Amino acid sequence: MASKNIEELIKEQKIQAILDRTLKNRFKGKLISRVEYFKISMGTKVIIYCARPRLVLGRANENLDEIKKIVENVANVKEPIIEVVGVENPLLDSEIVADLIASQIERYGNRAIRRIMQRVMEQVMRAGALGIEVRVTGKIIGDRTSTIREQKGYIKKSGELNKIIGKSIRHAKLPSGVVGVQVRILKPTDKLPDRIKIKDLSEIKPEELEKIDPSLLEKLAKQGS
Numbered sequence: 001m002a003s004k005n006i007e008e009l010i011k012e013q014k015i016q017a018i019l020d021r022t023l024k025n026r027f028k029g030k031l032i033s034r035v036e037y038f039k040i041s042m043g044t045k046v047i048i049y050c051a052r053p054r055l056v057l058g059r060a061n062e063n064l065d066e067i068k069k070i071v072e073n074v075a076n077v078k079e080p081i082i083e084v085v086g087v088e089n090p091l092l093d094s095e096i097v098a099d100l101i102a103s104q105i106e107r108y109g110n111r112a113i114r115r116i117m118q119r120v121m122e123q124v125m126r127a128g129a130l131g132i133e134v135r136v137t138g139k140i141i142g143d144r145t146s147t148i149r150e151q152k153g154y155i156k157k158s159g160e161l162n163k164i165i166g167k168s169i170r171h172a173k174l175p176s177g178v179v180g181v182q183v184r185i186l187k188p189t190d191k192l193p194d195r196i197k198i199k200d201l202s203e204i205k206p207e208e209l210e211k212i213d214p215s216l217l218e219k220l221a222k223q224g225s
Helices: 002-026 053-057 064-075 096-106 109-126 159-164 207-210 213-225
Strands: 032-040 043-050 081-086 131-138 146-153 166-174 177-186
Touching: 002 032, 002 064, 032 096, 043 053, 043 064, 053 081, 064 081, 096 109, 096 131, 096 166, 096 177, 109 131, 109 146
Parallel strands: 043 081
Antiparallel strands: 032 043, 131 146, 131 177, 166 177
16 A cells, blocks of 8 residues: 555656646746646645746636646546745745846847846845855857856855755757856755854743753843843
8 A cells, every 4th residue: 555655756757847847948938937736635736936926827828728638647647736925025036037048148149148147146136045046058249158147145055055955957049059148046945054143142942951951041131220
């Protein structure tokens, strides 16, 4: 029974990964963050997280039928339930930002790459990010592969931080070839191992203080008197 559940879970994860890739490729530039797929009592449900639901669904939900067909073909199901949800802060989502940069590069061309990177990075920092790094790699100009890298704010490379910082890769098609767009964003909610906050005694609950040192309760009481 347990092995069957594990097999089912692995199958669902594979379907979710394929749906995520397929929908992002089909609706490139529509700023999709991620796709979730799971079974419910009523059948199958797919949630698409994005910057703006209307951008994905189109006018009068004109794209909804196509999304359903994609899900039906990939997951081999009928009448899936589709939900499109807007994320809270799109400019702090590395998937959305990578898609935004890649789609603008395709629209404005290779000579605008650095300008596009700078403009979007400034928007991300204004949205509250602690730092952002963008790399564009490929045949940008000519036949030789090159990389343009830009960084703003705090982006420190280490093994621990690589697990914390959101990293996403998208691709843009140019006349010179395909270029990869890699985005790493450090959000204000990310906990950094080298940033330690020292709490004041008044911020700590009495039961926590007692565990640390019972005498601290007396000090806190004296401060309050």
